[in-house]
Amino acid sequence: MFTYLIIFGGFMLLSWIVGNQLKSRIRKYSKIPTAYGLTGKEVAEKMLRESGVTDVAVISTEGELTDHYNPLKKTVNLSRNVYQGNSIAAAAIAAHECGHAVQHANAYAPLKFRSAMVPVVSFASRWVQWVLLTGILMVEMFPNLLLAGIVLFGLTTLFSLITLPVEINASQRALAWLNNSGITTYESHPQAQDALKWAAYTYVIAALASLATLLYYIMIFMGASRD
Numbered sequence: 001m002f003t004y005l006i007i008f009g010g011f012m013l014l015s016w017i018v019g020n021q022l023k024s025r026i027r028k029y030s031k032i033p034t035a036y037g038l039t040g041k042e043v044a045e046k047m048l049r050e051s052g053v054t055d056v057a058v059i060s061t062e063g064e065l066t067d068h069y070n071p072l073k074k075t076v077n078l079s080r081n082v083y084q085g086n087s088i089a090a091a092a093i094a095a096h097e098c099g100h101a102v103q104h105a106n107a108y109a110p111l112k113f114r115s116a117m118v119p120v121v122s123f124a125s126r127w128v129q130w131v132l133l134t135g136i137l138m139v140e141m142f143p144n145l146l147l148a149g150i151v152l153f154g155l156t157t158l159f160s161l162i163t164l165p166v167e168i169n170a171s172q173r174a175l176a177w178l179n180n181s182g183i184t185t186y187e188s189h190p191q192a193q194d195a196l197k198w199a200a201y202t203y204v205i206a207a208l209a210s211l212a213t214l215l216y217y218i219m220i221f222m223g224a225s226r227d
Contacts, residue, residue: 035183124156168200
């Protein structure tokens with residue numbers, strides 16, 4: 001249990017640091033206007049149009065850093081500050097979410113795999129903690145219960161890992177388009193890169209935390225199996 005607390009606490013601290021850095025970068029780059037003064041909504045619509053994606057709507061959503069692409073409804077959902085903002089941060093975030101829409105339109109394999117996993121991961125997430133807790137408490141009597149929990153947790157870990165190339169590729173698409181379209185300049189392009197880099201770090205930390213926790217549960221199971 002002490003080992004778990006160290007793992008959990010360490011990654012919680014890392015997540016907090018990265019989250020604060022991301023918010024700091026977003027606030028900083030939200031004060032820097034784009035070359036043409038386009039809002040996040042206009043950037044998104046322009047990128048979709050120029051990428052040949054004509055069946056995706058750009059809408060506003062509540063909250064901060066709640067931006068996402070919904071493949072079922074085919075909507076790019078931008079938080080109000082991004083939707084209405086005409087800054088480098090808004091342009092980078094809007095283009096990143098459109099990167100997912102372009103992935104969807106182009107049948108990008110990792111995105112298809114991640115989307116196919118959603119129902120399974122949704123089921124696993126609902127039950128995994130209960131199965132793991134019961135499995136650990138009763139590991140000597142029912143070791144296979146812990147094994148079942150490890151399999152469920154492994155599915156959520158796999159989902160976190162496959163999310164990494166999806167997010168990184170979306171940022172690469174976004175940055176390439178922002179540069180080619182002239183929305184970012186020689187001076188502002190590194191700022192857009194920096195904003196998306198820190199956003200990517202949040203997914204890296206989540207994936208590493210999930211992987212480390214999975215290995216911890218596997219060690220418990222192997223230790224119980226040897227007893």
